[in-house]
Amino acid sequence: MTTGPTRNPSNLSNEEREKRMWEKLQKGEAIETVDEMSDEYYDNLTNLMLQQADSELAGAFGYVPWIMKAPTTEEKLAVANIVKDEVRHARAMYRLLADIGVDAESHVARHDYTLRVDLKADELKDKRAADDKRVNIFYYTIDSWTDFIMFQFCMDRGAGHQLEDVRRSSYGPWRREIERIFKEETMHVSHGDFWVRKLAFDRSTRSEVQKALDSWYPRTMNIFGKPRTSHNTLYRKFGLKARDNDEVRKGFTDEIRLRCSECGLRLPDWKPDWEKMEEDGVVSG
Numbered sequence: 446m447t448t449g450p451t452r453n454p455s456n457l458s459n460e461e462r463e464k465r466m467w468e469k470l471q472k473g474e475a476i477e478t479v480d481e482m483s484d485e486y487y488d489n490l491t492n493l494m495l496q497q498a499d500s501e502l503a504g505a506f507g508y509v510p511w512i513m514k515a516p517t518t519e520e521k522l523a524v525a526n527i528v529k530d531e532v533r534h535a536r537a538m539y540r541l542l543a544d545i546g547v548d549a550e551s552h553v554a555r556h557d558y559t560l561r562v563d564l565k566a567d568e569l570k571d572k573r574a575a576d577d578k579r580v581n582i583f584y585y586t587i588d589s590w591t592d593f594i595m596f597q598f599c600m601d602r603g604a605g606h607q608l609e610d611v612r613r614s615s616y617g618p619w620r621r622e623i624e625r626i627f628k629e630e631t632m633h634v635s636h637g638d639f640w641v642r643k644l645a646f647d648r649s650t651r652s653e654v655q656k657a658l659d660s661w662y663p664r665t666m667n668i669f670g671k672p673r674t675s676h677n678t679l680y681r682k683f684g685l686k687a688r689d690n691d692e693v694r695k696g697f698t699d700e701i702r703l704r705c706s707e708c709g710l711r712l713p714d715w716k717p718d719w720e721k722m723e724e725d726g727v728v729s730g
């Protein structure tokens with residue numbers, strides 16, 4: 446982790462910071478400054494926040510072509526606003542990281558957020574395509590307007606379920622920032638829902654919507670990570686997550702199943718290969 450000059454400004458020892466941290470956490474108080482974080486808490490917090498920040502930026506870049514390719518001028522504006530939201534979310538997250546000493550601008554400069562893979566025959570599943578920290582679903586290309594709205598229907602909804610835990614995070618600045626992000630993400634999900642319903646009830650586009658769901662649903666299911674991982678246990682111990690990965694995934698599945706049945710869409714089967722899956726479940730926007 447590259448850190449800037451503000452990391453541990455008071456020069457307190459790790460032991461002293463750890464003591465202060467547990468005093469606060471045990472009282473249910475939020476952590477507000479780096480002086481109150483142990484090194485381990487800091488590393489886990491910055492890892493989770495970078496995953497969200499990189500996902501927000503990569504997400505924005507993936508949507509950019511759909512400003513030009515959206516079917517109407519009204520939709521071009523809607524996509525432009527969504528891109529603006531995602532870049533704002535990224536900036537807010539990188540600012541929070543900079544506040545605790547992460548050299549966020551150098552991190553961004555080192556990675557290519559326009560990078561996409563086209564692996565129609567060979568899905569990434571839980572694998573990564575580069576060493577940035579985006580959720581791996583943001584490596585896939587969005588090939589059609591139906592893909593674009595299905596991405597919102599599935600991934601923005603999935604991200605919303607993950608961000609629910611951040612609303613209860615032990616890190617105060619992130620918990621406060623997420624509320625505004627959350628409101629905008631809810632609007633993105635509504636936009637996806639509106640269009641999925643519209644295209645699913647149209648005979649000429651129904652099979653295309655089902656096909657897009659068949660691709661994006663399993664990709665979304667893979668973002669949550671394996672059940673009962675050591676990372677998740679640690680995140681929960683620090684109050685950085687509130688639930689097991691599988692519990693978050695179940696909340697998402699229950700909701701999307703209902704939405705699909707309302708539109709007459711069939712939720713595809715998804716069978717996890719826990720043995721082969723990586724541990725991380727990750728946040729995103």
Ligand SMILES: [Fe+2]
Nearest residue numbers: 601630633730
């Ligand atoms: Fe979004």
Ligand SMILES: [Fe+2]
Nearest residue numbers: 501531534730
């Ligand atoms: Fe976002």
